Amino acid sequence: MFKSKYSLVALLLAFTLILLTGCGSAKTPEATGSAASSAPAKETAAPETAAPEATANANEEAFEISVAHWMLNKDNANAGEYMKQVELKYKATYPNAKIVWNPIQGEKYHELLKAQLATKSAPDVFFHQNALVAFAKAGFLADLSDQAWASHILPSALGEVKYGGKVYGVPVDVSGWGVFYNKKVFADLGLTAPKTFQEFLDLSEKIKAAGITPVTSGYKDGWPIAGSWFSLINFVFGADPDIAKHLFDGTKKINGPEFKSMFAAYEAMVKKGVISKSILSTTYDLAVQQVAEGKAAMHFNGPWVNSFVADKYKVDLGFFTIPDDKGTNFVTSATNATVSLNANYPNKERGQDMINALIDPAILAPFLENSAFSGLDTFIVKHKTTGGQEYSEAIGKQEGKMQPSIWLPPSVTELLNQMTTKISSGKSVSDDDLDAADKAYQRDKGLLNIE
Missing domain, CATH: 3.40.190.10 (Periplasmic binding protein-like II)
Structure with a gap:
């Protein structure tokens, strides 16, 4: 009886050793497809949600963003205040950002800008005029169709900032001759x-x-x-x-x-x-x-002359359009300046936020006062000069047409x-x-x- 019991124990021990030896010599699941398929899947960790601190830290990074223009002269008090307020608005979100205002003066503005875009050396955000279609065709502009302001562009200005069904710029101001x-x-x-x-x-x-x-x-x-x-x-x-x-x-x-x-x-x-x-x-x-x-x-x-004459010379101007022999008397208008984002700018969100600062109603309206009108229907620009008021009345009463620079x-x-x-x-x-x-x-x- 004892012998039989011992033999059974010995047999069990031997079988256990065989199993242990087999497990020790087996290939890993990664080496055998069948083993990998039968092995239980590892538990996948849930994706981490970015903490608010992470976003805040990203916004606090130091970086540089450049803005090219021909129309912002710091010697002009109105323009200087506009740029100051844009910087304050932008730095409220990006406190360590450095905004580089890149003035390009003269008749060659767009030629130089086009050359810079072609060589990928252009500013990050830039004002331009009557150039959107060419720039969009060349792939120089970022698509801005998803921006909130894109659905508030005036119908008369939409054709100047849209190409191929996409919006590539925002009309900053509208005026005419x-x-x-x-x-x-x-x-x-x-x-x-x-x-x-x-x-x-x-x-x-x-x-x-x-x-x-x-x-x-x-x-x-x-x-x-x-x-x-x-x-x-x-x-x-x-x-x-x-x-x-x-x-x-x-x-x-x-x-x-x-x-x-x-x-x-x-x-x-x-x-x-x-x-x-x-x-x-x-x-x-x-x-x-x-x-x-x-x-x-x-x-x-154009209406931009009104405030200058009123401030410097204390003179009131009036406005009218010249009719033809039959009395045909349309008033024309066009977008004076469009702002777009360089398609090569690496951080689209930062670029979009710069554009949003440039067109913020509280900042832009005082800048355009007495000189032009907004290209968006989200706010009204006030005109205190008689010339500005008469131009505004003409736009409201006379039938409008696109300025020749558009067509x-x-x-x-x-x-x-x-x-x-x-x-x-x-x-x-x-x-x-x-x-x-x-x-x-x-x-x-x-x-x-x-x-």
Whole structure:
């Protein structure tokens, strides 16, 4: 009995040793697929939720973000205060951020910006004008369609910031060109805003008779030249209110009767002495001074001039648009400045927050006061000057159209500027001039966003 019990114990011990030996020589589950599949799965740890402290620490990181512009001059108290408030707003979220304001002055702003974007050396956030389609096509801009303000863009400005169904920029301010005049000169001579082009010529004759230059502008600086034919665009709209669409679909041409009538009107102004004889050598600042001092009665300009004249010269300006022979009198407007985010900026959230600071209503509204209007429907910009109020009334009462800078490529605008200069020097525009502009349009209309 004892022997049998011992034998059973021995047998059990031997079997146990065999099992232990087998387990010791077995391959690991990672080495055998069957073992891995039969092994119990390891318990996966739940993903960690970022603590509020982590986000706060990220916001407190030191970093640099650059903003390129042409319109923010720190010597201008209004612009200086705007930049100061933007920095305070941004640093409330990112206290250690360094904001680098990158001013690029002069006519070559967009050429330089385009070159910087192409070489990936451009600023992180940048203002631009009439360049969104080209920049978006090249992949230079970040998609901002998901931003809260994207659903509040004014319909008249949406075409300037949207491409391919996506929003690539925010319209900071909207304004347009027309005739701003010295209200005292008009009052002294008993003049009122004209209802036809002939009335405009007639009141100009009365101004000349008083020894005052009727119309001046700062052609020497280049950029104001377009404002003159922008201000006469009712001759084009009067002939075809849908000229932008018809040019794009090929049913109308730049060398057609619409633009010919516009330049004929400008040539009549030059020949009748309505346009200053020294307009080609006059700077923008001098033209503004001449109107403010009553040496000239009118100038082609935008609402941005109102607060400057009111502050520096204590003079009230009025505003009207020049009608065509039939009294067609649309008011045009365009986005003056769009802000976009560089597609190569590594932290999109920080870039978006900078844009949100730039367009914060409490910050932007005082900056635009008396000079322009917001491109968003989220707030109203107040205008205290008479010129600003009259411009605002014109936008509210007159039918609006897109400014030519929206529906003409930059190359065409430049050629039309050259024609304006040519007429101002006493020459006439030829068919060849208009043919060249039409060829430029056909070549470059792909840059436009006409819907």
